[in-house]
Amino acid sequence: MFKKFAGGGNPLLKNSLTTESASSISIQQEGTMTIQGAINKTLLLFGILMVTAIYNFQAQSMLLMIGGAIVGLILVLINVFKKEYSAYIAPAYAAMEGLFVGGISGIYAGFGGGIVIQAISLTLLVLFIMLFIHKTGIIPVTQQFRTGVVMATGAIALLYLISFGLSFFGINIPYIHQGGTIGIIFSLGVIGIASLNLLLDFDMIVKGEQYGAPKHMEWFSAMALMITLVWLYIEILRLLAKLRE
DSSP states (O other): OGGGSOOOSOHHHHHHHHHOOOOHHHHHHHOBOOHHHHHHHHHHHHHHHHHHHHHHHHHOOHHHHHHHHHHHHHHHHHHHHOGGGHHHHHHHHHHHHHHHHHHHHHHHGGGOTTHHHHHHHHHHHHHHHHHHHHHHTSSOOOHHHHHHHHHHHHHHHHHHHHHHHHHTTTOOOTTTSOOHHHHHHHHHHHHHHHHHHHHHHHHHHHHHHHTTOBTTHHHHHHHHHHHHHHHHHHHHHHHHHHHHO
């Protein structure tokens, strides 16, 4: 029955979630997914991320930062097709992502004013606000809502990909990486979309328990939530940096 609901907000993970089924063999071997189990695994993944992030924040190794980003992306792609191994892939991803987050946080720390602490605080604030919204049902997660958020997220990802490709030719898309009113509005829009993705991640965890998803989907869901939160944190860092320009 798990295949009846669309997965989390992260578009890179969503397609595999919609095709995952809680087969009787998997259930017998692992048991079923629970909300508490997903929460526990999310906390564990963020603990791993914090350790490697603090390390590279202090070391400021560009090699570790870039390497962590590349290996992390590879692990995400592997997890899409081999989600039954999420218990091994997710912790490895958290460690790699921590190297990236620590490195980029060190770069932004140069803006001064406690920008990293502010970004962490705002990320946690948004997390709790969106959790409250999900709990109260202020914004219901319907199929139409899910489709709209995923499409908007995909559009942002495509825009960033095009911007990255054009940068090799010395071409920069205006406003995306610049300050000013339009640049700030753009960042606020991206933060809004990232925040809405949290609702989809929460919905995935809740329905995973309701439909009796296999136990390994706790790791998969925790990893999806972590990806969204890291994206949100990076976008808040970018916004705060723009406001300081």
